[in-house]
Amino acid sequence: MYSPAPTASPHPELTAFLERAASRLAAAPPDDLHDLDQVPQHGDHRLSPGLLQERSGAPAKPAAVLIAIVDRAEGPTVLFTQRSSALRNHSGQISFPGGRIDPADTGPLDAALREAEEEIGLARHLVQPIGYLDLYLSNSGYRIAPVVALADASMKLHLNPAEVSGIFECPLSFLMDQANHVAESREWRGAMRRYYAMPWQGYYIWGVTAGIVRVLYETVYG
Template structure:
């Protein structure tokens, strides 16, 4: 690794805080956290899914790898998301799902990831229960977006995402009523919804 790529010692504690946060208790998260009066349909079926919350060191501290979904997709076009998707029958577990999806979407090989934990599942408005899998990504990773699904792969400093003060509550009309949700903007990227809520859940644990 070149000198310019060496980790800044001021940032090394962030990843230690992430690992320690996994042992702390915290509330489960969902797309409905800010809608306490919402009554969900009885008997709804939740489908299992998983995403990879991947941390990569870029010299000036750890970053989180995110994707911008293709604008041609039928569901959630152009939105910011972690690499991930629904659990397939052939997946051994949710970790296998997250790693498979990361390979398919951004070209991240399994041997380039060191998985070190997971967060509690997050319930989405689209009836998925999504398990965030946390892992360190080797710094030789070069993104190869799958053009049918991913428009762009980018990275956001963990220092930005770990600060609860950077999260803003906004709202849209959903099912005829206002629905508040978290956002955590970064440059030109509008990170919101389930992705922002899962990140804020991690930030809350890190801040405890």
């Protein structure tokens, strides 16, 4: 069980972030979530344009992730999970709670909250939505709607070991510092791919997750 101590009052860093986010995040989910003919501005293709040609004609599935910000005495943090090594796709990677939007979900927020509850036991009544980022297109075939929210610092989390092997919080100040956004590359399927990486204290935040963090930075501070 993961249950860190809550802070007594809002941190000034969080207050400053929320003031900017109030006017820069969207109040409603992206209109083009289900419009498969529209290519989102943000995605893995921003640094590797060739990925769009490879995905040409392939359907993309609507999905949602929860960017949960937690107010801590030392400063606000962002909640991340480490995917189980037993998973078929992206095993062991750092991610946000989230997944595919099911037919029974009322929208991205409902899907993100459901997934967070299923993966890490985060009760939805402890989450206060702030707003939405633009869609992010992943090369794995998802049109991801990132939901930015505050998670109550008193939360008590219970991980689902079938999906999540660990959880950690990274300082928001680290993630919102452009100097920590490193463009790296590696060979994948016979071609060089570029992506963002944000290594922090032994955790390698990269790929889609780092790309979404970059969009959060550009949206709130760009």
